[in-house]
Amino acid sequence: MLLYTMRRLLLLIPILLGVTLLTFAIAQITPGDPVALMLGVGATPERVAAVREQLGYNDPLLVQYARYVGNALRGDLGQSVRGQTPVLREIWMRLPSTFELTLAAMLLAIIGGVGAGVIAAATRNRVAQTLTMIIALVGLSVPSFWLAILLILVFGVKLQWVAVTGGEGLKDLILPAVCLALGPAAVLARLTRSSVLEVIREDYVRTARAKGMQERAIVLKHVLRNALIPVITVIGMQFAAMLSGAVFIESVFARPGLGRFVVNAVSARDYPQVQGIVLFMATVYVVLNLLVDLAYGWLDPRIRFD
Amino acid sequence: MGKPKTAGESLWRSAWRTLRHHPTGMIGLVGLAILLSLVALAPMLAPADPTAMNLANTLQPPNAQHPFGTDDLGRDILSRVLWGGQESLRVALLAILIAALGGITLGLVAGYFGGITDALIMRIVDVFLAFPTILLLLSIVAALGPNLGTVLIALGVSFIPNVSRFVRGTVLATKNREYVTAARVVGAPDARIMLIHILPNILAPLIVYATVGLGTAIILTAGLSYLGLGAQPPSPEWGAMLNYGRNYLHDAWWMSVFPGVAIFAAVLFVNLLGDGLRDALDPKLRA
Numbered sequence: 047m048l049l050y051t052m053r054r055l056l057l058l059i060p061i062l063l064g065v066t067l068l069t070f071a072i073a074q075i076t077p078g079d080p081v082a083l084m085l086g087v088g089a090t091p092e093r094v095a096a097v098r099e100q101l102g103y104n105d106p107l108l109v110q111y112a113r114y115v116g117n118a119l120r121g122d123l124g125q126s127v128r129g130q131t132p133v134l135r136e137i138w139m140r141l142p143s144t145f146e147l148t149l150a151a152m153l154l155a156i157i158g159g160v161g162a163g164v165i166a167a168a169t170r171n172r173v174a175q176t177l178t179m180i181i182a183l184v185g186l187s188v189p190s191f192w193l194a195i196l197l198i199l200v201f202g203v204k205l206q207w208v209a210v211t212g213g214e215g216l217k218d219l220i221l222p223a224v225c226l227a228l229g230p231a232a233v234l235a236r237l238t239r240s241s242v243l244e245v246i247r248e249d250y251v252r253t254a255r256a257k258g259m260q261e262r263a264i265v266l267k268h269v270l271r272n273a274l275i276p277v278i279t280v281i282g283m284q285f286a287a288m289l290s291g292a293v294f295i296e297s298v299f300a301r302p303g304l305g306r307f308v309v310n311a312v313s314a315r316d317y318p319q320v321q322g323i324v325l326f327m328a329t330v331y332v333v334l335n336l337l338v339d340l341a342y343g344w345l346d347p348r349i350r351f352d
Numbered sequence: 353m354g355k356p357k358t359a360g361e362s363l364w365r366s367a368w369r370t371l372r373h374h375p376t377g378m379i380g381l382v383g384l385a386i387l388l389s390l391v392a393l394a395p396m397l398a399p400a401d402p403t404a405m406n407l408a409n410t411l412q413p414p415n416a417q418h419p420f421g422t423d424d425l426g427r428d429i430l431s432r433v434l435w436g437g438q439e440s441l442r443v444a445l446l447a448i449l450i451a452a453l454g455g456i457t458l459g460l461v462a463g464y465f466g467g468i469t470d471a472l473i474m475r476i477v478d479v480f481l482a483f484p485t486i487l488l489l490l491s492i493v494a495a496l497g498p499n500l501g502t503v504l505i506a507l508g509v510s511f512i513p514n515v516s517r518f519v520r521g522t523v524l525a526t527k528n529r530e531y532v533t534a535a536r537v538v539g540a541p542d543a544r545i546m547l548i549h550i551l552p553n554i555l556a557p558l559i560v561y562a563t564v565g566l567g568t569a570i571i572l573t574a575g576l577s578y579l580g581l582g583a584q585p586p587s588p589e590w591g592a593m594l595n596y597g598r599n600y601l602h603d604a605w606w607m608s609v610f611p612g613v614a615i616f617a618a619v620l621f622v623n624l625l626g627d628g629l630r631d632a633l634d635p636k637l638r639a
Contacts, residue, residue, distance in 0.1 A: 060475070061478065061479060061482045064475075064476075064478070064479030064482065065479060065482060065483065067479070068479060068480070068483070068488075068491075069491060072491045072492065072494075072495045073495070075495055075496075076494070076495040076496075077496075077497075183620070183623060183624070183627075184620070186567075186623055187567065187616060187619040187620035187622075187623050188616050188619075188620075189571045189574060189575060189612065189615050189616065189619065191575055191578050191594070192594065192612035192615060192616065195594065195597075195598065195601070195608045195612065196608075196609070196612070198601065199601060199605050199608065199609075202601075203601050203602055203605075210601065286484035286485070286486075289484050289486065289487075290484055290485065290486035293486055293490070293579070294575055294578070294579065297579055298598075308487075308490055309490070309579050309581070311494070312490050312493055312494040312498070312581055313498065313579075313580060313581065315494060315497065316494075317494055317495065320490065320491060320494040321491070324483075324487045324490065324491050327484070327487055328482065328483050328484070328487055331482070331483075331484055332482050
């Protein structure tokens with residue numbers, strides 16, 4: 047296990063190098079001169095040329111790339127074209143808001159999705175089964191940003207229970223978290239259902255029934271433990287969906303998080319900023335996935351790491 | 353060599369039989385067909401010009417003359433939704449086409465040739481897959497500028513890695529079948545084996561995969577436009593209409609509701625059809 051963990055950690059290096067290479071390459075195809083943008087319209091061509099030289103934009107690409115990676119390793123993700131503030135500091139400022147939102151949404155998605163999936167599979171009630179699966183299908187198909195608009199229309203504009211946008215209290219976390227949770231909850235519900243249905247046919251479940259165990263105990267002790275293993279991996283994958291969702295949801299609700307930050311950076315075409323946020327978010331995502339993979343092995347001792 | 357062909361035909365015929373008796377799959381197929389027809393016939397069906405302003409008739413709630421109401425410039429929302437579908441759905445469909453062409457090519461080559469070619473292609477694909485799609489999309493839009501053309505390219509490119517990985521997996525499972533070995537033995541060139549013998553046999557799972565991807569593409573096309581990073585006003589693209597409507601949440605709910613219903617319906621029908629196709633075409637799930 048230790049060896050496997052070490053090897054997986056080492057494998058992060060080429061992946062993260064690849065991510066830096068990709069963001070660096072996209073920066074190269076960006077039309078327009080970042081220095082000219084940074085200095086504004088008033089700058090003379092001589093001044094632009096001087097600053098270009100000073101910031102190293104005239105160095106060979108390989109040198110520029112090495113410097114970019116070196117800086118990133120030291121935690122320097124560059125500076126915004128306009129504000130001149132370090133991107134990393136801006137990221138830290140916005141991280142708590144996004145963290146709070148994704149955590150709340152993940153909890154909702156796991157409780158709602160896994161719960162609905164288990165009910166749909168274990169209950170003999172056809173109506174409950176069909177209903178949960180219809181809700182899951184709708185959850186997969188409704189665009190989260192539109193659901194957010196609808197909820198704002200109902201709870202913000204009509205009922206006036208929550209601030210329409212920009213609220214930062216716990217109450218104002220509910221609607222964004224629900225919107226963000228719906229898609230992942232739907233995925234988890236469908237997967238949990240099919241996984242439970244598969245496990246419920248296993249011999250050891252029949253044995254448990256034969257020895258007179260209560261159905262409830264069978265589901266909780268024998269079925270769930272095994273059925274949830276594939277679900278855990280998918281929960282990891284849902285982090286990507288959450289990240290993607292946060293980009294939309296934070297914009298609809300005007301929450302001051304990373305998702306809205308990156309959208310604003312893209313709108314302003316502040317590529318250094320976009321590059322920094324993308325590198326940061328991709329790193330978080332890759333590391334989270336590694337943790338989920340490791341947890342997977344810990345939960346299921348049958349999985350061998352060799 | 354005639355055998356895989358007849359086997360293929362019978363697969364499609366029995367798939368159609370399964371799909372026809374698949375209630376939700378048929379709802380998806382019929383619903384999607386109706387929606388696509390409505391959108392394609394927008395020039396004939398739309399009651400008004402989607403960009404024609406009428407300042408005497410602004411912010412009208414839904415009524416007999418304007419079933420979906422009008423916006424702040426007096427434009428007919430129903431006409432805009434019908435026309436807007438042409439942009440939203442066209443971009444999503446073309447993006448899937450780009451992803452399919454790129455992904456099939458890379459996946460076929462990687463899976464068929466194996467070795468260094470495979471390792472090289474798949475390591476690059478791995479890097480792209482390490483990125484959540486949205487970040488790749490946003491990076492490309494930031495680089496090329498916010499418009500619908502960029503969204504099309506960005507979506508197409510960012511789906512390629514997923515498709516390549518999927519195609520490679522199915523190619524690996526197919527390339528050692530007897531009929532492929534037979535073709536190789538009689539000296540068929542690699543390109544012929546890939547296109548005539550392998551591709552048709554991975555088409556079924558690929559169609560299922562593409563259908564599921566289409567739903568995502570529709571949501572992302574509209575989503576990026578909603579964020580102001582895709583179609584720009586006065587375009588009636590569905591996401592762009594939602595973006596425009598958010599300034600009128602207090603006065604005109606219909607501006608934010610109907611374009612969203614269109615996106616939702618399109619994605620729901622595509623997903624229903626995808627579920628039906630999976631049951632009909634995925635050999636792994638067949639008894």
